Amino acid sequence: MLVSSIEGAMRTAVVAGIAFAALSQAGPVNYTQKYNWKNHEAEGSSIRALNSDDSWAPLQDYVNTTLWNEHGVDAVALDPNDASRVYIAAGIYTNSWDPYNGKIMSSKDYGKTWSRANFPFKFGGNMAGRQMGERLAVDPNNGSILYFGARSGNGLWKSSDYGKTWAKVTTYTAVGTHIVQPGDNGQNGDIIGLTFITFDSTSSSPGSASRRIFVGTADTSATVYMSEDAGATWAAIPGQPTGFLSHTGKYSPTEKALYVSYVDTANTYGGGDGYVYKYYVQSKTWVKILDDNGTGFGFGGLSLDPQKNGTVMVATYHQWWPDGNIYRSLDGGATWTTIWDFDWSGVQPPVQRRYNWDVSQATWLPEVTGDKATGWMMGTLAIDPFDSDHFLYGTGATVFGSHKLTNWDRNTKFTLSSLSYGMEETAVLGLTSPPQGPPLLSVVGDVGGWKHDNLDVAPAKAFLSPSWGTTRSIDHAGSRPNIVVRSGDDAGGLALSSDSGATWHVHASAGSWTGGRAQLSANGDFVVWAVNNALYVSVDEHPFQKVPNIPSGSYYTANDRKHNGLFYAAENSNFYVSTDAGTSYNKTTSSIGYIREIGVNPFRIGDVWVASTSGIWHSIDSGATFGRVGPATDAYHVQLGKAAVNNGYPAIFAAATIQGWAGHYRSDDGGYTWTLISDDNNGFGTPGNNVYAADPRIYGRVYIGTNGRGIFYGDANAASPVPAAADVYGQCGGQGWTGPKTCAHPWTCKVSNSHYSQCL
Template identity: 85%
Template sequence: MKKTAAVGIVLAALSGVRAAAPVNYTQHYTWKNVRTGASGGFVTGIVFSPKQKGVAYARTDIGGLYRLNSDDSWAPLQDYVNNTLWNEHGVDAVALDPNDASRVYIAAGIYTNSWDPYNGKIMSSTDYGKTWSRANFPFKFGGNMAGRQMGERLAVDPNKGSILYFGARSGNGLWKSSDYGKTWAKVTSYTAVGTHIVDPGDSGQNGDIIGLTFIAFDSTSSAAGTASKRIFVGTADSSATVYMSEDSGATWSAISGQPTGFLSHTGKYSPTEKALYVSYVDNANTYGGGDGYVYKYYVESKTWVKILDDNGTGFGFGGLTLDPQKNGTVMVTTYHQWWPDGNIYRSLDGGATWTTIWDFDWSGVQPPVKRRYDWDISQATWLPEITGDKTTGWMMGSIAINPFDSDHFLYGTGATIFGSHKLTNWDKNEKFTLSSLSYGMEETAVLGLTSPPQGPHLLSVVGDVGGWRHDNLDVAPSKAFLTPSWGTTRSIDHAGSRPNIVVRSGDGEGGLALSNDTGATWHIHASAGSWNGGRAQLSSNGDFVVWAVNNGLYVSANEYPFEKVPNIPSGSYTTANDRNHNGLFYAAENSNFYVSTNAGTTYTKKTSSIGYIREIGVNPFRAGDVWIATDTGIWHSIDSGNTISRVGPATDAYHVQLGKSATSNGYPAIFAAATIQGWAGHYRSDDGGYTWTLISDDSNGFGTPGNNIYAADPRTYGRIYIGTNGRGTFYGDASATSPVPTAADAYGQCGGQGFNGPKACPHGYTCKVSNAYYSQCL
């Protein structure tokens, strides 16, 4: 299983400047994660505080930073991320102050590619990550680039907490702060840049210079209150990969006698042994390394000793940790050992001898391994369907032993965090329990959502780990979608009048699957052929499938062979189905809006003048009622697209979906990600789209709207599901203590100092300011 890039990344942010809240009333919403029980994404770094027991952080490539709770669950720290701050969900490094547990720092930024418009920033917190200050850099960071599990490339001087060093990517070298991360300057005396590139011809994650990989201090090299004299810096450069300064960073030199031909992955310094441990791999490709070893550098004798070698077996070494309570105890993970499983090595004598978390067993067991541990995946029982049964995991880029508890360790994988509270059983040749311990860390890239009118309230599909049927939004599903089981699953949809029929498309063999029991069981569509991916949707009765794939639209009836729609040009299509009329399908490509009345067999263009079309939403309770989100706002038709008119004040919109009405005969609740009166956010309308209520807030931003996935609940008034690109799926309900806002009367008061009444006006009226004490609907 391999962690993909953030799927479908859309870099454009909603227009407008967030200078002041819109006139529209803001209704308080309660937002919760839809639980899956495990990260579902790549946990690239884990660090424990050496100062305060119980304080630890985990960083992810596209899901932000998390802090450990006392019950082994994790608390997200960056849910404020919105359309203007979305790159802060990429955490390229994390550092803690060894003498002040409240201080935490992160290097924030997702991509170094030219199509990422945002530079990186070092973010500082003095309250355990509750609030942040930012130091902006003149170049980009890469929390989702190749080599993202290396590190940590950000570190705090253990003798003088005001000093930090940061090792940059892209040839930008080493940077230093002397004022707790507020300002930074390049260390011009350090000239190595880490020139390794995974694939020089790649325009994506693998085509940039990896840069510097780790920073480590010798805390014994100076007294408290003065800058540490001895500092180590790792680079992704196989000719000279570890550099050292012995004069507090004034001068640097490559350490003599070091191994060549490999990249330094992780470096940890043992002050009691006066030795630097370094893990090596031959390639920074996130999904594969071919060779590697572990070396130890003794400072006093200035000698390097090879303490572990993979002997050319093709995996290299990645995460490395020391136990400060047990001198000479070191653990290291294999970088990418895919068969029969990833492995972890442990030594109690400074690397002289090693044992492994599993050993080969050729007695006939399958897979051929004998494990030291029992496996507990009770928090996410679906994990074996993705990772395999009893596995240690893959993409093990970070491992950490709790400095206050030698029995407690954690390591990150491409799907979860594993760990144990009985680690030292290993040393007694007794089994310990290896548990999935990432509850609360929802880190999936959501690609599709649908909320049927009966059965489970939600079905979801995601990148890398497939998807789920959510029978209880607050409890992890017992299993993932199977038969077929795909990693990245692209779309999911239910039939309007027969919601037990569900279709999903994905990247893998079969490519298209159908369910007749609302996602409980599946079979491959009889005519899927060799295609995969795309977006698939069902007719209301579930007998027709329209599949936007292979740069066109294709339709199949009753699992007969797909036929390409003949009368529309090739293109990348956005599609929607009418849940109350079996023949109605909608499609859009760029600014062209099409309607089919014969179950997707042919389409008629209705307009090309409403702007770039991003999403089509349909009223689940009324045929022919279609809504369109475009870069010019929200458009509406009540006659299946024959006439279309712009509705409401939105000037830009990414999503529009419809759910249950507040009353038995009222308008359905309409949800939109849009810019209204210059304010980009998530909104709800209860009056047909004329007035809107802001339902997102400063604590819940949901990242970039262009990467969100929307579904409205047809059974629960006010409930909206928002899928994110890295923080899983959220569901929001209107707070019971926050009444549904009503509009002021025509010509009635709508604002002013001390006014607590309705602040929205009826359709056709605008709230005009007369003075500081009175505004009126005119």
């Protein structure tokens, strides 16, 4: 979890209260079943608003496939004189493989609805340097004026009409030169660009444009530029420090001084050196007020307390040992204290903390963070501008904060709490819903995964022994659901549990392999592991054997929940079946499109479903033959859960494109007809980044794991109709027929003529 901006959300919430977003988008089907969706705390970068009870309200749950890149937020800005106006710079990656350009989104109703201004280049909400900033800002004297500092060498942009239209500021030529890792095709290979924009509110009167504006760049020669004529001309501020990148800049109008934190790199995971400087506008002098003194970190998030002149706080930039730290000064940086001190005497514990730790909202945190109670990857920090006792900062695991901050100044301990309820930022990578025990098991990036005993509260414990940062897959044995397997990104990357995920041990033959996708046979004695571009099988934890007759590649695997010997695998467009518990496979087809997911009926042997680039396919003979089902033209996921009371078919859930609309659907009649269950308020991002599980115990319940919004589970509205099914020999179709169009399991609707179809 990496939170790139807090101050904007805090200021919106304090002034405006709760804010929600819901865009009106017409679906492609005539009937959308109302689903009761809930977000289940599970620990992307979408925007939230802070509520008065310390919870966070999402503003972008409307995001679906067509608006996918809006889940990436590169910057947040608020109008300091009109709390209803919120702005975000939306876009995820600047790489060539991201097809979407960036956009500035504007709201004048606290984020309930949004307008969009499209840009001719990309933004990078998940690129390196995303903690720097803010690179989007509203003029405090004239709210119609906004500035945006772009990445990729695209410079500075300005709007004079509340973000509706934008133009490049051609007189500003310093676009930044820093690239974390030149040549990298991932997050580190692009120009970071501009890092922050801030104004001197005292440089003009309300209603006119602020004359003094500061812009930071990711450049080691000149990093801070200033305009004193409302943006007409710009120049690097003379005498400024060089050698490091500007990270965050904040202006104190009472001191007439600019505070700037510096670090030696924009790498998301670490900095090695840095300092904090203060620029006095009237005397035109720079003063170093904080230095890491060669201890191996730089400085990042910085905040001023507007109610307490000279009060400033700054976080270390990714200090990993012994913990991240926060510095606080009450005299403009002349003297500092830290949130913890190191005792070298050996008499006391080495880290002496000024706070007590409260993780009641995320009781699993100590298992993930270990001895790092302050945090790491601390990229943003904010003091509440309306409450000097309230502050928040983001870490690599959660959002921490306190409502008793000024206890620090009295040398009295304050409580540092996890305050991230509703701030689910980690990518969910795997879900499974067993027929007994906990209703859900999950695995996620960065913080491992959980056993979810109660869907209405956050899980109590993370998966331990082994504890991996990123866990890739999880599966339960169909006939013995207490047996669970998971795979993860560290040595010994395969673990087994015999008590539904409460305790674990490393698979005896896991060795040094990591990651991949692991599946259990129905009885739990066989493990098939797709890892190292091959398939391997182990029985009773004996050494893994490579499956000989399946080509190397990237695999999606699945198991039959009822038959211990049946396994399925997909490699590109090829479908394979194993009848000997994964020891060998036979290819049965390569003509159903690129296979993205295999779903199995947990109640029937050999009932297999496939989501592919050509739609949804179904087999009732263990994958020997397939037929295309329903109107989907493209599908990402298909999973099967408990049937309705009056229908023999299981509930089938799919993320698919039907009638041109990409969404989430359910079928109760074997895939003949589909009901759209996603809606304007619940889009779940792009289906390709979702993971699915259907509940085998509760009809109509599906779990959707997202890339940045945690886990949702949805239940069918009790008032919604369930299609009836005709019994054997009953009519199921024909011209003008208005009765049941499906047959109870296991019968099939057979066409006799254009006027009559019958269940046979």
